[in-house]
Amino acid sequence: MASERLLSFEQIDGVTVGRLQATEIISGLDEILQVKLSEMCDADQPVKFILDLSNMTYLCTTGLGTLVMFLKRVKNCDGQLALAGLKGHCRNVLRVTRLEDVFDLCDDVPEAIEKIRGAA
Numbered sequence: 001m002a003s004e005r006l007l008s009f010e011q012i013d014g015v016t017v018g019r020l021q022a023t024e025i026i027s028g029l030d031e032i033l034q035v036k037l038s039e040m041c042d043a044d045q046p047v048k049f050i051l052d053l054s055n056m057t058y059l060c061t062t063g064l065g066t067l068v069m070f071l072k073r074v075k076n077c078d079g080q081l082a083l084a085g086l087k088g089h090c091r092n093v094l095r096v097t098r099l100e101d102v103f104d105l106c107d108d109v110p111e112a113i114e115k116i117r118g119a120a
Helices: 029-042 063-075 090-098 109-119
Strands: 005-012 016-020 048-052 080-084 104-105
Touching: 005 029, 005 090, 016 029, 016 109, 029 063, 048 109, 063 080, 080 109, 104 109
Parallel strands: 016 048, 048 080, 080 104
Antiparallel strands: 005 016
């Protein structure tokens, strides 16, 4: 799957929004996120990142690992990360694993933008 078909990016009010196009986190997403984060860190711009996961319907341990590692990398760049649009099974997985307290979870992208911009 081409990277632009897996994850698309846009800037909204100074925040980078990555929209997952797939229904689950698959191999290759970690690399795409790392490249984008490296570009942002190298450009010496504030890292304010939202992952829109509203298309996601399945979250496995590999996906959880990808999200946790990305959060760690964002924090290493003194950045902020919010997850938007998680629902159903995926939201429940974060609750059961107690990761819902680790991530900033928002119902949608506009709420996530407000949360990130308010935390700055």
